[in-house]
């Protein structure tokens with residue numbers, strides 16, 4: 309028994325050391341990938357259960373997340389139908405793509421290319437940004453939860469907090485500075501349109517979520533999923549739900565994103581010119597379960613070309629005056645009692661930053677069990 313315990317300690321120690329060495333090298337998984345390695349360091353290898361669920365990789369299913377055309381949202385004849393489509397997508401899938409959202413297609417390409425260009429810069433340039441800092445500023449790192457998670461995943465990310473405290477424009481890496489600033493404005497406009505429709509879908513005033521400050525706290529992440537030599541031993545991003553209100557996701561054409569639907573993982577096939585929207589935990593809670601925050605993941609990239617995604621997370625910037633957040637009172641009635649209890653900002657943030665991306669979500673903790 310003693311021997312076994314000692315061996316485990318030795319393994320754990322080695323793991324901590326390896327993780328730290330990798331982090332201090334500031335090379336990211338892109339650096340590992342570019343170095344031509346043929347097997348991945350052990351701390352990237354996921355548990356057998358996660359890995360068995362990855363197979364068969366890239367299985368094609370007939371179901372896919374809904375696509376919603378936003379061309380006529382301001383037409384009285386079309387708006388109710390679009391609201392119905394979005395309401396049903398947000399409830400049954402928690403994920404959908406929007407097309408004709410008003411952002412020029414050229415901007416989508418420019419944004420993805422600029423984030424790609426950042427990740428493709430030489431080590432000397434990129435490593436200047438490598439650090440770990442949460443809640444504000446600019447940070448580039450591999451695996452934001454590297455020190456909290458049980459197994460690392462095959463991605464690097466550039467993170468820029470866009471609001472409420474935006475860094476000085478010069479602090480944003482030059483390779484993608486203009487594009488990041490422009491993308492934030494475009495994506496926020498799309499998110500505001502979508503949240504208006506989702507608000508009306510609940511029978512609320514279109515401005516309700518805007519007044520709740522959903523678009524005033526935003527973080528932008530530019531993820532890079534480089535080629536992985538052992539895509540069946542790790543993941544690109546492990547299965548998780550997003551903690552905030554809503555997420556706007558732009559991806560290049562390299563596949564990998566999968567969304568949980570019933571007992572299946574659905575591949576999200578990029579729709580040309582489309583943007584992916586998903587419901588976060590906070591929206592599920594304040595909608596009293598009308599909208600669904602679902603698990604999603606990215607497979608480790610088996611292709612030579614990197615997968616790039618640009619994600620903006622929208623969070624509430626102001627909480628209720630009593631310091632709590634919970635299901636919106638106007639959605640509650642004797643027939644529709646609250647499904648979740650109220651909770652504090654500390655509880656939310658503690659859950660967000662305290663543990664890894666792989667722990668139980670806040671939703672499970674605050675669900676009222678009868």
Ligand SMILES: O=C(O)CCC(=O)C(=O)O
Pocket residue numbers: 529531545550557559565604605606616617619
């Ligand atoms: O890269 C993607 O497509 C998904 C990223 C994601 O789920 C996240 O950053 O929360």
Ligand SMILES: [Fe+2]
Pocket residue numbers: 548549550604
């Ligand atoms: Fe996510």
